[in-house]
Amino acid sequence: MKNPRIVLITGASSGIGLATGNYLCTLGFKVIGTSRTPSKHPNHPFPLVTMDVLNSDSIQNAINQIIAEHNCIDVLVNNAGMGMAGPVEELEMEPLDKVFDTNLKGPIRVMQFTLKQMHKQGFGKIINVASLAGDNGLPFRGVYSASKAALMRITESLRLELRHTPIQCTTLSPGSIQTPIAASRFYAPLKEESVYYQHYKSTLQDMDAHVNKGLKPVQVAIKIKKLIEAKKLKPHYSVGPFLEVVSPIIKFLLPQRMYENLIASFYNLN
Ligand SMILES: NC(=O)c1ccc[n+]([C@@H]2O[C@H](COP(=O)([O-])OP(=O)(O)OC[C@H]3O[C@@H](n4cnc5c(N)ncnc54)[C@H](OP(=O)(O)O)[C@@H]3O)[C@@H](O)[C@H]2O)c1
Structure with a gap:
């Protein structure tokens, strides 16, 4: 790759995208x-x-504009995303669709337009920002967990499809990171009459506490820079507080029910 390298970061107005842009x-x-x-x-x-990942024309226009100006996209950091919280039984389909559209279909759309340019260039790297929440079905965050898990699976498929090309892709799964993500998260309403009221309420408090106690977003930026410079990317990477980063390993090693009990006690669900 040449210098300076051209890096496109979606969702770079705040949080991880902003910190990564600043650092790079x-x-x-x-x-x-x-x-x-x-x-x-x-x-x-x-x-x-301007780019709205829900809108293909908006993505096409943004990519055209970048290519007209820079003639190349060396690296795509597919970072734009949103959160959602709520009991599965009480989820409404409209916000659920929006989260999947933003966190799964959005990155797919951006990759489709960017890959065309990367094939022309004969090189390129794609880093899809997933989440450690994608390694577990977290309570009251099922849609978010599922959208990020789906992004990880799609990336695995794409890696296999791109094997015969010089283009590489991977996922980076952050754990809790101190960003304003809670502000744009969709929340199913807390209903006092709901059987989930107490547990959902306390999990919401835990959720925000975890983000507030998370790593600084620059830690994700440092990891992204390492991935940009890595010779050969693995399918998945993670970055976050120690216990969160090791949780997929613990999940793999422990008997299923024991692991589930651990998660339940972590979220005070007993
Ligand atoms: N913070 C965490 O603890 C954490 C943990 C794991 C994974 N992540 C993931 O990290 C990524 C960045 O999140 P963050 O924590 O930095 O949150 P954030 O500060 O809320 O940033 C989200 C970014 O996504 C953009 N965005 C949202 N919807 C969009 C859409 N429809 N089209 C285009 N851009 C859109 C926003 O830009 P505009 O509003 O300016 O359009 C914003 O720049 C997300 O994919 C998130 O799921 C975060």
Whole structure:
């Protein structure tokens, strides 16, 4: 790859995307971020182009604009995403569709447009930001967990399909990271009459406490930079607080019921 490398980061107006853009800029990368509303971020530290991952035309326009200006996309960090919380039994389908559209179909759409350019260039790297929540069906976060698990499976498929090309892709699963993600998370309403009321209420408090106690987003940025520079990418990586990062290993090693009991006691569900 040449220098400076052109890195496209979706969802770069805040949180992990913003921290990653800032960090890569300081190292001399040329970063182009995206936001649905760049005008809300007038003094952004790196350029933001308009992109809504729910809308194919918006993605096509953004990619066209970047290629017209830079002639290349070396790295795509597929980071835009949103959260959702609620008991499975009480989920409404509209927000569920929006989360899957944003967290799964969105990254797929962005990859489809970007891959065309990467094939032309003869190189490229794609880093899909999944979540450690995708390794477990977390209580009251089933839709989020499922959307991120699906992104991990799709990435595995794509890796196999791209084996005969010079393009590499992977997933990076963060654990709890201190970002404003809670502000845009969709919450199913807490209903006092619900059988899930107490557990859902306490899990919501835990959820926010975990994010607040999470790693700084720059830790994810540092990991992304390592992946950009890695010679050969593995299918999956993770970054986060120690216990969260080792939880998939514990899940693999422990008997299923023992692991489930651990998660249940972690969330005070007994
Ligand atoms: N924070 C955590 O603990 C954590 C843990 C694991 C994984 N993650 C994942 O990390 C990624 C970044 O999250 P974050 O924590 O940094 O949250 P964040 O601060 O809320 O950032 C989310 C970003 O996604 C963008 N976005 C949302 N919907 C979009 C859409 N329809 N089209 C285009 N962009 C959209 C937002 O941009 P605009 O609003 O400007 O359009 C924003 O820049 C997400 O995929 C999230 O699931 C976060």
